[in-house]
Amino acid sequence: MTGPAIEVTDLVKVYGELRAVDGVSLTVEEGEFFGILGPNGAGKTTALEMMEGLRRPDDGTVRVLGLPPWPRNADLLPRIGVQLQASSFFERLTAREQIHTFADLYGVPGAQADGWLERVGMADKAGDRVEDLSGGQAQRLSIACALVHEPEVVFLDEPTAALDPQARRNLWDLLSGLNDSGRTVVLTTHYMDEAEVLCDRVAIVDHGRLLRLDTPAALVRGLDAPTRITVGPGLLDPVRAGALPAVDDVAVRVDGTVLTTRSPAAVLARLAEAEQLDGVRVQTGTLEDVFLDLTGREYRA
Numbered sequence: 001m002t003g004p005a006i007e008v009t010d011l012v013k014v015y016g017e018l019r020a021v022d023g024v025s026l027t028v029e030e031g032e033f034f035g036i037l038g039p040n041g042a043g044k045t046t047a048l049e050m051m052e053g054l055r056r057p058d059d060g061t062v063r064v065l066g067l068p069p070w071p072r073n074a075d076l077l078p079r080i081g082v083q084l085q086a087s088s089f090f091e092r093l094t095a096r097e098q099i100h101t102f103a104d105l106y107g108v109p110g111a112q113a114d115g116w117l118e119r120v121g122m123a124d125k126a127g128d129r130v131e132d133l134s135g136g137q138a139q140r141l142s143i144a145c146a147l148v149h150e151p152e153v154v155f156l157d158e159p160t161a162a163l164d165p166q167a168r169r170n171l172w173d174l175l176s177g178l179n180d181s182g183r184t185v186v187l188t189t190h191y192m193d194e195a196e197v198l199c200d201r202v203a204i205v206d207h208g209r210l211l212r213l214d215t216p217a218a219l220v221r222g223l224d225a226p227t228r229i230t231v232g233p234g235l236l237d238p239v240r241a242g243a244l245p246a247v248d249d250v251a252v253r254v255d256g257t258v259l260t261t262r263s264p265a266a267v268l269a270r271l272a273e274a275e276q277l278d279g280v281r282v283q284t285g286t287l288e289d290v291f292l293d294l295t296g297r298e299y300r301a
């Protein structure tokens with residue numbers, strides 16, 4: 001294929017007075033793991049549904065694999081995968097019957113469906129009814145159903161929402177492997193850490209607008225945030241610490257003495273000379289700092 005996997009230009013969706021998506025333009029490259037990150041109500045789902053061809057844009061254009069997804073495009077449908085919410089499973093079917101139903105719709109052999117159950121770690125739950133699955137298991141099944149026909153582009157809408165932290169982390173392992181074979185993955189999330197761990201590039205959205213689009217590392221670097229180095233409590237005389245070259249600020253807290261610096265290597269070298277590196281913690285900026293910097297308010301998922 002030539003050209004980007006997805007091209008969105010000046011996309012708009014209006015509900016009454018509300019501009020849920022307000023002039024978003026972005027390009028997703030083939031094989032990219034792309035994240036749309038923003039707090040609740042930012043417009044992530046609305047934007048994603050317009051890319052999937054499930055919602056009609058009020059303005060702007062979408063091209064997926066070079067084709068317009070709206071109105072329903074029969075050439076495009078077999079080439080994209082859309083993760084449905086667990087609540088939209090067919091009722092009373094087992095996990096295996098569920099994914100085989102999807103496989104039949106796409107003319108995919110049953111063995112391929114079983115292969116996907118295996119890949120998402122659901123083979124031993126194949127005989128369980130979908131309503132008896134845990135939240136994490138239901139998400140795994142819905143991801144397998146979205147991928148059963150081996151689409152080139154897959155859309156996942158908050159695939160780890162409502163999961164406990166352990167189940168989320170388990171699902172990250174599965175998600176991070178999804179684009180190994182060159183498949184393009186677009187995911188929405190309101191979890192900063194999830195975007196940071198999984199995505200090649202992240203679009204930060206708020207109030208329907210695209211605020212910033214870059215790799216997580218570049219977003220954090222662009223912030224020019226200082227590094228915070230925490231030394232164990234009582235190990236460092238705050239006055240001497242403040243006199244160290246490159247230390248901009250010193251704060252004494254219960255969990256240790258926090259040195260703020262823009263030259264962490266120089267400060268760490270001095271701590272090493274003084275043999276005070278034991279238990280030292282180094283914290284750089286995160287996507288949460290980026291959001292705060294962009295919007296002036298704390299990130300609240």
Ligand SMILES: Nc1ncnc2c1ncn2[C@@H]1O[C@H](COP(=O)(O)OP(=O)(O)OP(=O)(O)O)[C@@H](O)[C@H]1O
Binds near residue numbers: 045
């Ligand atoms: N069908 C609709 N009619 C009216 N308003 C809508 C409709 N769908 C969404 N909205 C509104 O549009 C805004 C964006 O909603 P959207 O679901 O796209 O946000 P989101 O970023 O996906 O948030 P969440 O994480 O809560 O799903 C919200 O204020 C929402 O209330």
